[in-house]
Amino acid sequence: MRSSINLSRESKADKRHGQILRQLQEKEKVRVSELSEQLDVTEETIRRDLEILEEQKQLIRVRGGAIPRQVEGFETPSLEREKKFLDEKKAMAKEAVKLVNEGEIIALDASTTSLQLAKALEDKPLTVITNSIHASIELAKKKAITVMLTGGYLRQESMSLVGFSSDKMINDYHIDTFFMSCTAVDSEWGVSDSHEMQAQTKKRIAELSEKIVLLVDHSKLEQKSLVRWLSLENIHTLITSASPSHQDLTPYKLKNLHTISVSKN
Known part of the structure; x- marks a missing residue:
């Protein structure tokens, strides 16, 4: 059984992930340094967040940040x-x-x-x-x-x-x-x-x-x-x-x- 501390951490991570994806929709690229400052966490935490989101096929990590994941051959309308x-x-x-x-x-x-x-x-x-x-x-x-x-x-x-x-x-x-x-x-x-x-x-x-x-x-x-x-x-x-x-x-x-x-x- 997971502790309330782990649940709290998971909830915070989910919230960050949602914020990251919303920014990605608006900006087409997010940067680790900017996200770290905006979300008040370390750059290492942001890098882990991006790694998780990439594993979930939500984005693609690039140098210094991430960009939206594109389906091959798909163009945004x-x-x-x-x-x-x-x-x-x-x-x-x-x-x-x-x-x-x-x-x-x-x-x-x-x-x-x-x-x-x-x-x-x-x-x-x-x-x-x-x-x-x-x-x-x-x-x-x-x-x-x-x-x-x-x-x-x-x-x-x-x-x-x-x-x-x-x-x-x-x-x-x-x-x-x-x-x-x-x-x-x-x-x-x-x-x-x-x-x-x-x-x-x-x-x-x-x-x-x-x-x-x-x-x-x-x-x-x-x-x-x-x-x-x-x-x-x-x-x-x-x-x-x-x-x-x-x-x-x-x-x-x-x-x-x-x-x-x-x-x-």
Whole structure:
């Protein structure tokens, strides 16, 4: 028979676990040091909590903390993803707009970050190629912009067009700049995504592009997802919401990446 002391300890642990998982839903990443301070326990206790939650398949431990567990090939629905780090996405989009010149041919992926870029683009002569239904709707409001959808199969989770027919349609296109995001980026492993077909379509667009601009919020840095499809050497510019005082961007700069760090609007 367990003692009341053990029951009390178990209750406290369960309460911490619930708080950790709630924070993970809101932030997409939790850090050991921050949890230790917020929950008033040692960092070692937090590490044990994360280990238990990982064994329960509730999260994945990473260096310094944990991220949500993703089912292979599963994408969080776009409307749900759009709400996360919205201010940061708007700030990154505002910076990316500065890199778009009149008359260019640009491409946007189906990420919610690129959707903010579609909203932020000025109504001026441009050609925009995209596999995003949401982005095409936003761009259709701007009369000077020519919008080209890639075609392909519709993925409802991301409202994106993917597949062989999508890749085939864009095969002979020229693209000046591809603006995109991803599920995760690691300074050594490169760019990765959670869905293979989505990654394949983005890879084909990237191959046709003169320049690639990667926009990622702070939670995606030094992370890995299911499908690796692009090395950092192929990226021209990294726009991120990471604070230089909290996250070291040196590994990315050493890859000859033009790195831009933005603040929330």
